[in-house]
Amino acid sequence: MTYEGVLTKMETEYAKPIQYYLVFDSDFLNMNQLLNKTLNIKFIKYQCLNCGLDKKIYRQGYCKSCFFEVPQAADWIMKPELSKAHLDEEDRDLAFEKRVQLQPHIVYLANSGKVKVGVTRKGQVPTRWIDQGAHEAIEVVEVPNRYLAGITEVALKDHVSDKTNWRTMLKNEVEDEDLVEWKNKLKAYIPEEAKAYFIDSNPETEMDFPVLQYPTKPKSLNIEKMLEYTGVLKGVKGQYLIFEDDTVFNIRGNEGMYVSISIS
Incomplete structure (x- = not known):
């Protein structure tokens, strides 16, 4: 087929x-x-x-x-702290920006090789964690807009990574971490504007991926160059x-x- x-x-x-x-x-x-x-x-x-x-x-x-034109690729997508819809300020398309930015967002911790912090819309849990190949994840705060999530992530990434190492993730070099302990340890660094949104009691979510054989030395396929x-x-x-x-x-x-x- x-x-x-x-x-x-x-x-x-x-x-x-x-x-x-x-x-x-x-x-x-x-x-x-x-x-x-x-x-x-x-x-x-x-x-x-x-x-x-x-x-x-x-x-x-x-x-x-x-x-460089569509709102789906604006800087605030990758850097949520640049969100401005809550101020009624347009970047590329205010209607789109309000629809995406002015909804509940989650700041989370995920473990896909080592613990990292990230941001996603509430409706994208647990999809975002799956997309990152996370072995386990937990919500830290639930805030009403993307800006608050962004400034929280910025504050926390001074104390924990905000990157996923794709090779480590694919080789499944992952150790279990106590994400509840991590969450409680990082609570002190949450900005004042977001402290009230801290989630006090919630369990980790675990992901089980359909893999029969993990790569030992993963090499990335460039289909544009190889063609086939x-x-x-x-x-x-x-x-x-x-x-x-x-x-x-x-x-x-x-x-x-x-x-x-x-x-x-």
């Missing part, structure tokens, strides 16, 4: 193990069902996630012109496909690439 379409972030379902779905316009693939099968991936063209044109992808699935790759799928973790020969393919990192996938 052969499927084709533009790559976008895999959809996920919190289960044991996590269920992964690669969604195209007219088809979808349950990636869990493809473990131990041979996949052939071919790069066909670009398809910007905004304009839909066959233009080289710049970042986050957008061509260069769209990346064939390998046996051995697992899915974060937004990565893991193959038998230690090749890993970051689906989210290749959004906007139009590909064909053949299964045998």
Whole structure:
């Protein structure tokens, strides 16, 4: 069977193990069902996630012109502390910014190799943790807007990392951590504006990923350069496909690439 379409972030379902779905316009693939099968991936063209044109992808699935225009790629996406919708100030599209920024946000701790702090909309829990390949995670504060989440993250990352090491995550070099203890230890560093939103009593959430074989020396597949790759799928973790020969393919990192996938 052969499927084709533009790559976008895999959809996920919190289960044991996590269920992964690669969604195209007219088809979808349950990636869990493809473990131990041979996949052939071919790069066909670009398809910007905004304009839909066959233009080289710049970042986050957008061509260069769209990346600097669409609100989905504005600086506050990656740096939530730059959010201004709560001040009624527009960046690129105030209606969009209000819709996204002025809703409950979570500052969390996640362990995908070592403990890190992050921000996500409440509605994206636990999806955000799954996308990062976190073994375990816990909410620290629930605030009413993105700005408060952003300044809390900035304050906490002076004391804990805000990055995920993708190689460590994929090799599954993860030790269990007591995230409740971490959360309580970091409570003192939460900014005054967000202290009232601290979550006093909540358990860790654990994630179980569908992986039969972890890579020992993961090497990233550049499908834009190689044009074609064939390998046996051995697992899915974060937004990565893991193959038998230690090749890993970051689906989210290749959004906007139009590909064909053949299964045998």
